[in-house]
Amino acid sequence: MGDLYIDVVDWQLFNKRAGSLDPWGHYLFVVPVTYQARLKWFSAYPPTSDIGIDGDYCALWGGYPNYGMQLSIFGPKAAGAWPGAPVDVVVAVNPLYTAKDVHAI
Numbered sequence: 001m002g003d004l005y006i007d008v009v010d011w012q013l014f015n016k017r018a019g020s021l022d023p024w025g026h027y028l029f030v031v032p033v034t035y036q037a038r039l040k041w042f043s044a045y046p047p048t049s050d051i052g053i054d055g056d057y058c059a060l061w062g063g064y065p066n067y068g069m070q071l072s073i074f075g076p077k078a079a080g081a082w083p084g085a086p087v088d089v090v091v092a093v094n095p096l097y098t099a100k101d102v103h104a105i
Contacts, residue, residue, distance in 0.1 A: 003015060003016040004016070004042060004061060005024065006031065006039075007027070010027075010030070011030050011031040011033075011036050012027035012028075012029075012030055012031075013027060013028050013029055013030070013031055014026075014027050014028065015028050025097070026094055026096040026097050027094055027097070028093060028094060028097050029071070029091040029092060029093050029094060030091070030092075031071075031091075032089060032091065035057050035059075035073060035075075035089070038055055038056050038057050038075070038076065039056075039057045039058075039059060039073070040052060040056050040057070040058075041056060041057070041058035041059070042058065042059045042061050043058055043059070043060060043061065044060070044061060045060075046060065046074060046082065046086070047074055047077075047082050048082075049080055049081055049082065051082075052077050052082075053077065054076070054077050054078055054079065054080065055075075055076050055077065055078075056075060056076065056077045057073050057074065057075030057076055057077075058073065058074040058075055058077075058082065059071060059072070059073050059074075060072040060073070060074060060086045070088055070089075070091075071088070071089040071091050072086035072087065072088050072089065073086055073087055073089050074086045074087075
């Protein structure tokens with residue numbers, strides 16, 4: 001997922017945007033504390049059993065209709081299997097995400 005970045009110090013999730021002076025811009029949202037320690041996988045499709053270990057979470061990212069604006073998470077993986085459906089996780093979208101200003105890196 002080359003267009004997705006998580007700052008694992010502050011747990012801010014960034015989504016690269018095209019056509020911007022600073023394509024990484026502002027973070028989209030902060031990953032909820034519940035998932036921070038074990039969120040290790042990101043996928044556009046449900047994870048298969050060969051991905052991850054028990055206790056891991058997998059974020060379902062970028063699929064229609066949410067395109068990443070609503071975080072969906074599979075997990076935790078248990079007894080070698082992922083749950084059948086992801087959980088939609090409520091996050092507060094950063095109000096500055098749509099801003100077009102730049103920040104220093």
